[in-house]
Every structure is written in structure tokens, then in C-alpha cells.
Amino acid sequence: MFDELRTIFLFEADHVLISSGPKKAEAFIGFPPGEKGEYVHEATSKVDLSLFANITASFERAYEFAFNRSRLNTFGEEEVQDLQAFMEGTPRIGGISSAGEMHRFMTPDGYCRMVADAALARWKLEWAGDDSAKFTTRELALLANMSEGAVRMAISDKSEGRLKTIPGSKPVAVRFDEAKRWLSGRRGFIPWPERAADDRFLTRAIRDAETPKVLARLVHQVAGFESADKLARKLGWKPADVQPWFDGTFVFDADRAGEIAKALQLDVPMFVGKALEVTLRATEGGRS
Structure with a gap:
């Protein structure tokens, strides 16, 4: 590219x-x-x-x-x-x-x-907030990581699960709800991860983190770059107790790490283990 x-x-x-x-x-x-x-x-x-x-x-x-x-x-x-x-x-x-x-x-x-x-097709599917949006065969092919020919074959299929188009549409178009239904069953389609724990790219990034600052940056990003005040209210903590988890100055505490993970819908054992690991690396190896 x-x-x-x-x-x-x-x-x-x-x-x-x-x-x-x-x-x-x-x-x-x-x-x-x-x-x-x-x-x-x-x-x-x-x-x-x-x-x-x-x-x-x-x-x-x-x-x-x-x-x-x-x-x-x-x-x-x-x-x-x-x-x-x-x-x-x-x-x-x-x-x-x-x-x-x-x-x-x-x-x-x-x-x-x-x-x-x-990117336009993904935006229409997830962000546009318009369930009247229509999708072309090209857009569906891009989202499903397949050829347009394969999409046309799904349209011509006679089974109940076939991809249904808008009658009389030229060029051929598919309604929003039908596009979501059909894409959900495609192996090549990567959906928005409903839970942070299901986000394989995020999981990989957490596992690869080697310093408290890198882990904290991921925590802040998963929190939607919200202020410490908002996450503190969700946790029932003081904002001053959340801020170290955003800037990488946190002192490891297994219970606190677990609460952060639960609030952000992360894999608790993995996150707690990683928080301990980066803390030890920073303490013993000088990495921050």
C-alpha cells in the first residue's frame, strides 16, 4: 500500500x-x-x-x-x-x-x-448510525475478505441462508440488516470485539508489553482515553488511584489490577500477570 x-x-x-x-x-x-x-x-x-x-x-x-x-x-x-x-x-x-x-x-x-x-464500508456498518445504509457487492467482498465473484455466488445461491439483495436495485445492493447477518457468518470477516477480552489484537499487545508505561498506555486506550475521573467512578476509587494506571507509575497490587481488568472487560489472569511482570522488569531491569 x-x-x-x-x-x-x-x-x-x-x-x-x-x-x-x-x-x-x-x-x-x-x-x-x-x-x-x-x-x-x-x-x-x-x-x-x-x-x-x-x-x-x-x-x-x-x-x-x-x-x-x-x-x-x-x-x-x-x-x-x-x-x-x-x-x-x-x-x-x-x-x-x-x-x-x-x-x-x-x-x-x-x-x-x-x-x-x-474503511468506508466498515464505517457504514459500525459508525454511521444509519440502518438504511446499503452495501454494494464490492463493499461486502472487502469486509468479508473474499472476491466479488464469491459474493455474487452467495447471492445466486438458492438456499435459505443466501445473501438477499434489494429487489430491483441497480447496481445490486444489500440492506444494512442483511449485510450484518450475512457478514457475521463469513470466516474472513473480523467483527468489532464486543468485549475487550475477545480482541485478539489487544490481547497480543498486552502480552507483548514490556514496561509499565506501555501497559498503561493500553489501559488508557481501552478505557476510550477517558479521564481518570470516569473510570474511578466506575471502580468506586479515587481519581488519584486510577491515574497511575494511565501513566505507568502504578505500584503492583493484584486486587487493584484485577478490578481494573474486570472494569475494562479484560482477561483478568492475563492482565494481573502482565502487570506483575512489567513491574518486576521495571524494578529489576530498570525498564519503565
């Missing part, structure tokens, strides 16, 4: 070169055009994505949001439309002297296009 994103910027640099000249193009992409006087054939490795940090970070968060659904996802709702607008604004043709260059990113099979569309 990131290599393709670099390619998009090379094509965009050629557009800047055509419209504003080499100085503006170099200011945009970070280096002058090559021997052919255009950017489209330059190595993608020359593109520094830190120059385009905002959209690069949005694509990274969108990928995790769409395909690795977890409470660790930080993709923002406003970014859904940003990615759609970005992809609609990408060049449809590239090059200068060799005008007519095409690339995969211009097609529905482009990696960036798929991530943007999958």
Missing part, C-alpha cells in the same frame, strides 16, 4: 510539473525530475512519505480499522471522507513526454483504493 501511495505522489508531481514548472514540482515531491524530465518513472524509494504525513497516517489507520478491527484502532470518523476525496482526486493518467502512463492505483484493484473503500 505504501509503495503504491508513493507512486500516486510521483504521478501528482508530474501534474505539478506540467502546471507550475520544475521548482514547484521539486518543492512538492522533494527532489528534481530525472533524466527524462518527468517523475512517473522515478523509483518509488525516492519518495519520502514524511512529506505527506497526514494522508499516510490516515491510510495506515484506515487499514487497521478496516481489516484488523480492534479497540486499538484510532482511525477517526472524519478521515473516512478524507480518503475518499483523496482517491477521487488522484491522477487518471500520468507522464509528460510519455503521456498516457497508467497504473494499478487508478483501478478498483489498487491497494489504496481498496483500503479507502473498505
Whole structure:
């Protein structure tokens, strides 16, 4: 995906070169055009994505949001439309002297296009708050991690569990409730984990934590980045007793660790054991 994103910027640099000249193009992409006087054939490795940090970070968060659904996802709702607008604004043709260059990113099979569309589909399914939303076969295929052909086969199936479409819809569309029902039975679909303990990506992150600060950062994230006051009210604690579990300065207490885990719906034995482990590492190994 990131290599393709670099390619998009090379094509965009050629557009800047055509419209504003080499100085503006170099200011945009970070280096002058090559021997052919255009950017489209330059190595993608020359593109520094830190120059385009905002959209690069949005694509990274969108990928995790769409395909690795977890409470660790930080993709923002406003970014859904940003990615759609970005992809609609990408060049449809590239090059200068060799005008007519095409690339995969211009097609529905482009990696960036798929991530943007999958994020939109996931947003419609979970965040839009609109049960009148409709889903295309492409969106269902992206969410279920299967081909559109496989989705069409599910539609043409004659069994009771077939995927039912909206009669007469063109292009073919599926209602919100039906999309949720059908996706729930697809092996490739990753649903929103209802309990933190069921979130395999979060579980892995907790198991991999090696310092109190890393574990505390995860606790704060699972708590929805709420203030210590809110979690304290849920626990019946003082806010001052919760704050160390948010900033990594907590002193290990098995009962307290267990209460935190229960309040956040985490696996209690795993969390208590990890809290002890990172505390010992910090005490004996100097890791904080």
C-alpha cells in the first residue's frame, strides 16, 4: 500500500510539473525530475512519505480499522471522507513526454483504493448510525475478505441462508440488516470485539508489553482515553488511584489490577500477570 501511495505522489508531481514548472514540482515531491524530465518513472524509494504525513497516517489507520478491527484502532470518523476525496482526486493518467502512463492505483484493484473503500464500508456498518445504509457487492467482498465473484455466488445461491439483495436495485445492493447477518457468518470477516477480552489484537499487545508505561498506555486506550475521573467512578476509587494506571507509575497490587481488568472487560489472569511482570522488569531491569 505504501509503495503504491508513493507512486500516486510521483504521478501528482508530474501534474505539478506540467502546471507550475520544475521548482514547484521539486518543492512538492522533494527532489528534481530525472533524466527524462518527468517523475512517473522515478523509483518509488525516492519518495519520502514524511512529506505527506497526514494522508499516510490516515491510510495506515484506515487499514487497521478496516481489516484488523480492534479497540486499538484510532482511525477517526472524519478521515473516512478524507480518503475518499483523496482517491477521487488522484491522477487518471500520468507522464509528460510519455503521456498516457497508467497504473494499478487508478483501478478498483489498487491497494489504496481498496483500503479507502473498505474503511468506508466498515464505517457504514459500525459508525454511521444509519440502518438504511446499503452495501454494494464490492463493499461486502472487502469486509468479508473474499472476491466479488464469491459474493455474487452467495447471492445466486438458492438456499435459505443466501445473501438477499434489494429487489430491483441497480447496481445490486444489500440492506444494512442483511449485510450484518450475512457478514457475521463469513470466516474472513473480523467483527468489532464486543468485549475487550475477545480482541485478539489487544490481547497480543498486552502480552507483548514490556514496561509499565506501555501497559498503561493500553489501559488508557481501552478505557476510550477517558479521564481518570470516569473510570474511578466506575471502580468506586479515587481519581488519584486510577491515574497511575494511565501513566505507568502504578505500584503492583493484584486486587487493584484485577478490578481494573474486570472494569475494562479484560482477561483478568492475563492482565494481573502482565502487570506483575512489567513491574518486576521495571524494578529489576530498570525498564519503565
